[in-house]
Amino acid sequence: MHVKSRYLFLLMLLLVSMLDCQAKREPSWMKELPRPGNETYIYVRESGEGATIESAMAQAMVRVFQSTANRLGEPFDVQQVYTALQNGTDYRTISQNYHIPVNRVGVYSTQLKSGEYWVYVLCQVAAMSNVTPVWDRVGLNSGTSNFLASLKSVFIPGWGQMGKSHYGEGIATLVGEAALVGGGIACYKAAQNQLAILRNPTTPINDFTVASHRYDNLQTTSYIAWGVAGALYVFNLIRAYTLQPKGSNEWAFQPSIIATPYSIAPTAGLTLRF
Numbered sequence: 001m002h003v004k005s006r007y008l009f010l011l012m013l014l015l016v017s018m019l020d021c022q023a024k025r026e027p028s029w030m031k032e033l034p035r036p037g038n039e040t041y042i043y044v045r046e047s048g049e050g051a052t053i054e055s056a057m058a059q060a061m062v063r064v065f066q067s068t069a070n071r072l073g074e075p076f077d078v079q080q081v082y083t084a085l086q087n088g089t090d091y092r093t094i095s096q097n098y099h100i101p102v103n104r105v106g107v108y109s110t111q112l113k114s115g116e117y118w119v120y121v122l123c124q125v126a127a128m129s130n131v132t133p134v135w136d137r138v139g140l141n142s143g144t145s146n147f148l149a150s151l152k153s154v155f156i157p158g159w160g161q162m163g164k165s166h167y168g169e170g171i172a173t174l175v176g177e178a179a180l181v182g183g184g185i186a187c188y189k190a191a192q193n194q195l196a197i198l199r200n201p202t203t204p205i206n207d208f209t210v211a212s213h214r215y216d217n218l219q220t221t222s223y224i225a226w227g228v229a230g231a232l233y234v235f236n237l238i239r240a241y242t243l244q245p246k247g248s249n250e251w252a253f254q255p256s257i258i259a260t261p262y263s264i265a266p267t268a269g270l271t272l273r274f
Contacts, residue, residue, distance in 0.1 A: 026108060027106060027108055027122075027242075029043075029045065029106055029122045030045075030108060030120060033045060033122075034122075036124070036127075036136075037136045038134055039127060040126070040127055040128075040131050040132070040133040040134045041101075041103075041124045041125060041126060041127050041133040041134070041135060042124070042125060042127050043122060043123070043124060043125075044064055044067060044068070044122075044123050044125050045120060045121070045122050045123075046060045046061075046063040046064045046067070046120070046121055046123075047060050047063075047118060047119065047120045047121075048060030048061070048062070048063065048118070048119050048121075049116055049117065049118050049119075050116065050117055050119075051115070051116060051117070052117060053109055053117045053119060054086070055086065055117075056109070056116075056117045056118060056119035057085075057107070057109075057119045057121070058082055058085035058086050059082070059119075060119050060120065060121045061085055061091050061102075061104070061121060061123075062078060062081055062082045062085065064102055064104075064121060064123045064125065065081055065091075065094065065095075065098070065100055065102060066078055068100050068101075068102060068125045068126065069098065069100050072100065072126060072128075072129040073129060074098060074099055074100055074129070075098075076098060076100070081094055081098070091104060100125075100126070101125060101126040101132070101133045102123050102124070102125050102126075103123060103124040103125075103133075103135045104121055104122070104123045104124075105122055105123065105124055105136075106120075106121065106122030106123075107119065107120070107121055107122075108120045124136070146240075146241045146242070147241070148160075148163070149161070149163050149164055149240040149241060149243070150237050150240045150241040152240065153236050153237050153239075153240040154237065156174065157173050157174050157177040157232070157233055157236045158170035158171060158172070158173035158174035158177070158236060159174075159240075160236075160237075160239075160240025160241075160243075161173060161236075161239060161240055161243055163240075164240075164243055166243060169239070169243075173232070173236050173239075176232060177229055177232055177233060177236070180225045180226070180228055180229035180232065181225070181226070181229050183221075183222075183225045184221075184222045184223075184225035184226040184229065185222070187218045187219075187221045187222035187225060188218070188219070188222040190214075190218045191214075191215050191218035191219040191222060194211045194212075194214045194215035194218060195215055197211040198211050198212060198215060
């Protein structure tokens with residue numbers, strides 16, 4: 001039993017190390033900007049630094065507004081907007097007041113050894129000044145959605161992933177968690193049955209030996225299953241928070257015209273966006 005417990009401890013240590021690496025992984029948009037879902041907007045990524053996350057965030061958002069305003073030819077007061085953001089004004093209010101369409105969909109922050117914070121933001125901004133942008137309905141990493149996704153996964157493992165449209169991973173997490181917990185319970189109950197045989201004074205010596213081995217194996221298996229289930233549960237919470245949502249699956253109605261050398265016919269098609 002002592003050797004098996006040591007292997008279980010090493011397995012848990014390995015899983016914790018894997019979870020720690022997963023939690024520190026940068027989002028994919030830090031390396032490559034995602035592709036817009038339509039032609040009314042583009043993605044921009046800006047960064048800011050400061051003594052606090054709030055000040056770094058304000059600086060990053062100011063840079064988003066400034067670059068977008070310069071591209072659209074809109075007047076923009078950098079200091080006034082920075083002060084407003086520092087005072088807690090929502091960036092959407094600034095976007096409306098200055099007529100600079102901005103939609104923040106991703107945030108990534110890190111702290112340097114010096115104590116300063118670096119914040120990176122990913123935003124959807126208007127592609128052209130004369131076009132009203134149509135944002136994608138699902139963002140990539142807003143803090144609120146991440147927190148709610150983790151909160152959902154606290155109660156039902158995989159719920160947060162499914163809420164971000166990662167249905168395959170969410171269902172696999174839920175099924176895996178149920179299988180591990182259920183398997184652990186089944187092994188534990190089977191171990192208790194073997195224990196009853198061991199406690200029976202009339203049990204023959206051969207049956208006693210077999211029951212003893214089965215009890216040890218079943219009891220250890222149940223502990224391992226519950227340990228892996230606990231690690232999967234923690235991993236599920238981290239994934240729910242750090243996972244980037246997919247674009248929502250939706251049907252789009254697309255009218256079109258089919259032209260041939262002899263005829264022109266209007267048509268309509270339905271496409272499913274994944």
